[in-house]
Amino acid sequence: MTAPRAALSRAALAFALFPLLALLAPLVAREKPWVSGRLGETVLSAPVPFDPDAVDLDRRLAPPGRRHLFGTDELGRDVLSRALHGARLSVAAGLLASALALGLGAALGTLAGWAGGRTDRAVLLFLQIVQALPALVLVIAGAAFLKPSFLVAALLIALTGWTDSARLVRAGTQRLRNEAFVDAARASGASTARLLFVHVLPHALPPALATLPYVLGSAVLTEAGLSFLGLGTPPPAASWGRALAEARGLLPGAWWCVLPPAVALFFLVWTARRLGDAFLGRRGDVQSRLA
Amino acid sequence: MLRFALRRVASAVLTLLGVLALVFGLVTAAPGDAAALAARAGGNRAVAVSPEALAAFRHLYGLDRPVAERFLTWVWRAVRLDFGRSLVDGQPVTLRVARALPTTFALNLAALLLACVIGVPLGVAAARRPAGRLDRISGFLCDALFSTPSFVVGLVLLLVFSGWLRVTPLFADAETGLRGFLLPVVTLALASLAFVARFVRVCVATALADPAALAGRARGEGPSEEIRRALRRSSAPFAAMGAALVPSVVSGSILVERVFSLPGAGGLLAEAVFARDLPTVLALTLLSAVVVVAASLAADLVTAALDPRTVREDVPAAGGVAA
Numbered sequence: 001m002t003a004p005r006a007a008l009s010r011a012a013l014a015f016a017l018f019p020l021l022a023l024l025a026p027l028v029a030r031e032k033p034w035v036s037g038r039l040g041e042t043v044l045s046a047p048v049p050f051d052p053d054a055v056d057l058d059r060r061l062a063p064p065g066r067r068h069l070f071g072t073d074e075l076g077r078d079v080l081s082r083a084l085h086g087a088r089l090s091v092a093a094g095l096l097a098s099a100l101a102l103g104l105g106a107a108l109g110t111l112a113g114w115a116g117g118r119t120d121r122a123v124l125l126f127l128q129i130v131q132a133l134p135a136l137v138l139v140i141a142g143a144a145f146l147k148p149s150f151l152v153a154a155l156l157i158a159l160t161g162w163t164d165s166a167r168l169v170r171a172g173t174q175r176l177r178n179e180a181f182v183d184a185a186r187a188s189g190a191s192t193a194r195l196l197f198v199h200v201l202p203h204a205l206p207p208a209l210a211t212l213p214y215v216l217g218s219a220v221l222t223e224a225g226l227s228f229l230g231l232g233t234p235p236p237a238a239s240w241g242r243a244l245a246e247a248r249g250l251l252p253g254a255w256w257c258v259l260p261p262a263v264a265l266f267f268l269v270w271t272a273r274r275l276g277d278a279f280l281g282r283r284g285d286v287q288s289r290l291a
Numbered sequence: 292m293l294r295f296a297l298r299r300v301a302s303a304v305l306t307l308l309g310v311l312a313l314v315f316g317l318v319t320a321a322p323g324d325a326a327a328l329a330a331r332a333g334g335n336r337a338v339a340v341s342p343e344a345l346a347a348f349r350h351l352y353g354l355d356r357p358v359a360e361r362f363l364t365w366v367w368r369a370v371r372l373d374f375g376r377s378l379v380d381g382q383p384v385t386l387r388v389a390r391a392l393p394t395t396f397a398l399n400l401a402a403l404l405l406a407c408v409i410g411v412p413l414g415v416a417a418a419r420r421p422a423g424r425l426d427r428i429s430g431f432l433c434d435a436l437f438s439t440p441s442f443v444v445g446l447v448l449l450l451v452f453s454g455w456l457r458v459t460p461l462f463a464d465a466e467t468g469l470r471g472f473l474l475p476v477v478t479l480a481l482a483s484l485a486f487v488a489r490f491v492r493v494c495v496a497t498a499l500a501d502p503a504a505l506a507g508r509a510r511g512e513g514p515s516e517e518i519r520r521a522l523r524r525s526s527a528p529f530a531a532m533g534a535a536l537v538p539s540v541v542s543g544s545i546l547v548e549r550v551f552s553l554p555g556a557g558g559l560l561a562e563a564v565f566a567r568d569l570p571t572v573l574a575l576t577l578l579s580a581v582v583v584v585a586a587s588l589a590a591d592l593v594t595a596a597l598d599p600r601t602v603r604e605d606v607p608a609a610g611g612v613a614a
Binding site: 125126128129131134136137138140141142143144145221224225228230231244247251253255262266269270273 | 302307309310434439440443449453542560563564565584
């Protein structure tokens with residue numbers, strides 16, 4: 001469990017690039033110049049001087065070139081600008097969904113581990129039921145009943161991603177429930193809430209926290225898949241998954257529409273997984289994920 | 292053993308009942324009931340339907356009965372594979388699903404086979420020399436594959452092989468035959484391949500580091516004999532690996548079928564969701580749950596047969612891993 005500190009900070013820095021990109025996208029990629037002259041002329045334009053939604057029908061499907069570094073899509077929108085803005089959606093969906101999943105998993109895991117008995121069995125059964133449905137199937141089925149939106153997608157993804165952390169927190173809580181220091185706190189009259197939040201959770205939560213990067217990675221993948229199927233955040237918001245679905249229709253031409261979102265998606269998930277590996281001090285070891 | 296098997300079967304049935312309840316709960320809780328949906332099914336805009344007609348429709352389909360009774364009726368019909376008629380073309384849902392299944396089944400089976408045929412030898416080769424060159428390279432590649440969604444792999448393969456090299460068709464149809472199946476199978480296999488290779492590597496490396504392996508070496512076992520025995524000793528986790536693959540392959544095949552526009556069950560699910568064709572969505576959701584639960588049950592029974600120690604443990608094996 002002792003992760004080399006340098007590897008951890010490297011992984012954290014690499015991963016932090018994406019939230020940074022997401023935050024800065026509206027500044028880096030916009031039509032409005034950074035500095036305008038008095039007459040409205042451009043003195044210093046933004047590095048990517050195109051709004052992500054700006055349609056330019058005269059320059060549809062332009063290949064990469066001087067004006068559009070990564071070309072334009074079917075509607076003449078700048079591919080680079082859309083890829084940059086797409087980071088906002090993917091990063092936000094990943095962060096929100098994994099945070100919700102962790103919260104749900106921690107709550108149910110604590111409940112099961114602390115209460116034990118019938119409650120424990122009920123939570124385990126619920127866990128088994130959720131795991132019986134492949135993540136994407138559950139998310140798609142949910143999307144069939146609800147109106148597609150960013151929040152619905154994040155909630156549905158969280159609903160599939162909480163099982164691992166619930167297992168971990170449940171095991172931790174079970175182990176701690178009868179520890180001497182918890183007994184001591186109980187004997188000195190601590191309330192259940194105090195026992196849980198002050199004495200149990202600080203020890204039971206870290207293993208689940210360490211898996212958060214993996215949960216985030218698979219949440220991003222599921223969100224992209226949902227968007228690819230057209231069930232994610234509705235247009236015109238820039239999204240990598242939908243950009244790839246649109247690019248599918250343009251093949252075999254317009255390869256420049258495929259690569260930017262594909263590469264961005266890969267690196268976001270890859271850096272997240274690297275961060276998880278660095279936390280756990282191991283590399284690509286799948287067996288322990290199965291336990 | 293028999294008691295264990297019976298208990299696992301009972302638990303699997305209970306899980307499936309839970310899935311039924313969950314899905315039924317989703318339908319019941321969703322805004323707008325089947326009557327309102329059917330009234331809308333003709334077009335996107337709501338048609339003016341008199342309240343009497345809606346009430347008659349509800350009575351006809353038993354929607355005015357208590358929830359518990361409807362649930363039991365529905366479960367009974369689902370058990371007999373009767374999922375009603377599709378809201379899209381009025382055909383029985385079972386028929387539509389049955390027509391799409393062979394494609395999906397062939398795709399998934401071929402992908403799993405390909406993943407194992409390449410993944411197992413790769414994992415074994417990597418395990419022979421932990422931290423050797425092959426281990427590092429294959430570890431890096433597998434890590435990269437884990438981070439790439441299957442539809443991205445599919446798109447890039449399409450771009451290269453259909454777009455630039457023009458050796459495979461862009462859209463699979465009856466004329467292209469098996470050639471059209473090539474890229475989808477490879478795409479779906481690649482995602483599982485990474486998992487299989489890494490899993491086998493860990494299992495075999497553990498088995499090779501075992502005192503039993505040392506004893507074998509002392510008896511004068513050759514390298515191939517050593518690997519054979521190591522594989523044999525780690526056979527029980529392989530069953531769990533198979534079960535863990537199933538959910539991710541099912542999820543992956545939905546996207547892969549979409550990328551290559553294959554007329555399979557995954558494509559049908561995506562279509563049905565768009566058309567708000569609830570009977571079809573429900574049938575396919577249940578089907579995928581049945582497949583996953585059956586695979587996990589089979590893996591548990593195989594594990595118990597291979598390694599009787601597991602029978603004593605009360606905890607059912609983890610069903611799946613994050614895809």
